[in-house]
Amino acid sequence: MNKLYLFLFILSFQMMSSQVYKKSEPFTHTYSIVARDSVTGDIGVAVQSHWFSVGTTVTYAKAGVGVIATQSLVNPSYGPRGLALMEQGLSPQQALDVLISNDSGEMYRQVAFLNTNGDVATHTGELCIEAAGHQQGKNFSVQANMMLKNTVWDAMANAFETTEGTLSERIIAALKAAEAEKGDIRGRQSAAILIVKGTATGNSWEDTIMDLRVEDHENPISELERLVNIHKAYDFMNKGDLAMEAGDSHEAENLYLSAQKLFPDNLEMQYWYAINLLNNKEYTKAHPILTTIFEQDNNWRELTSRLKKSKLLVISEEELEKVMKL
Template identity: 55%
Template structure:
């Protein structure tokens, strides 16, 4: 079966050569990183550009398969076909070499690929706009084009190697190091970051730990970091919900509290934390949280009234009166 899939993929490559995708007249993407966390196996790609919605074209990733960044005079088919070839058993270097060989415009492409085993390869065409280059390291590659200085990608590699934390945090550090060196000679506009699991569960929605895009912003990396923090908070909320399902109240409350610490002032998190407390019998602890949400927006009271019918709060008039008054 794998050999059959591989044959189909390889047959698609000559098609690319016969009918090459027209190169954009403007290079739309600037600096990026593809990486694999050697401990968890997580795969990721992150990018920043002075171009609208960079996340819609440059970053590609699939759990258990690999990650791709296709930029400069971008050809998105490198993302799709690269993942298909790696899924069919090709290594990242083999997949990239095959696609480059079939591309009549490879001299204006900048592409990096990494597979689930950490094999990595990158290409910077000799007609990419300077300063342009890449640096391949252990389980990662950083690449940039149209930079103000040629110190950008070495700084990215150094920052990634030295950074602590999970894959998202280390990739953010690499992007921020690029910007600290001057970044894109045109400035900045959009950014994106994807992290997927090292092994596929067969549920793509569960395998995507981060899938964030900043389409248009005066400081896209600052906004991307804010979104990564917010995503961490919502991931903790999800952990809390799962703990509730397991009837592990202590773990759930710890996760909810950690989420709120990451995103203070987020009424959504406070509200559902309060609902969960009620459902495990901790009504007194829930009341001040409900009060906090009502102060943020009185319409949360109306939502409380609607939850019993959906089974999310007990059908208990006395309890409902307490929750709506949010008094002890």
């Protein structure tokens, strides 16, 4: 990037940031994590707080750029402005320094930046309500304020570093570790997780891997974990749909079955698995599944005949007649 352009870009941010602080800013005291998956390159941010809809205020991400958590006496502008600065080539520390140096309320801020290389920068203002602190590690930063105990961020860091699995699973483990240390002194209310690709595709609809929020719940981390698992199940469903569209019914069957294992009580997942069994001519396996589904909701029977017309169900008229009588 042209150095003069970068200087002018940063200067414009400094001018915009000088009047950012307002006493009306929300008290989103909380704990959060920003993290990168070293295998896939995916980057994510997650948060929990005793505050309604915390994800709308704290979590920010852009594929190919980075993720940000901005909390405590929160300044939401750190999110979009921080991402813009990193997109222009600044490191997380440089971007954070620009915003902090021009924020009259920086002593109340707690902010974490992470870029696609896994570089992190974290700020815990000196007037953040105790217990407040943060810990950085390879490809992550955890931070918390207004906690009951000062052990929260160490527990989160340890959980993230020692948990095996996907990025979402490791992030959830960190959040659960915070709750195990009693978390927010006020209790709990909402949570969110946002994961994007480390390398942008150019298609925004493909770049967001996971964007889930629990706005108000007595146990938001458990609910968020449940939603993450359902999200994984539907990811299998989506891939199954693509395989079905491509005419690969055997691959679709495997994918639908994987989804069903994660969400066994969901009728739709059972249904599409059975439809693929029909397409694979495994009628004796499909019929009892469809019978159970039709007994619970006859609309699935009607849908089956429509699938035949759309050529997504490729069976003979004789077999369709048998299915419609189940």
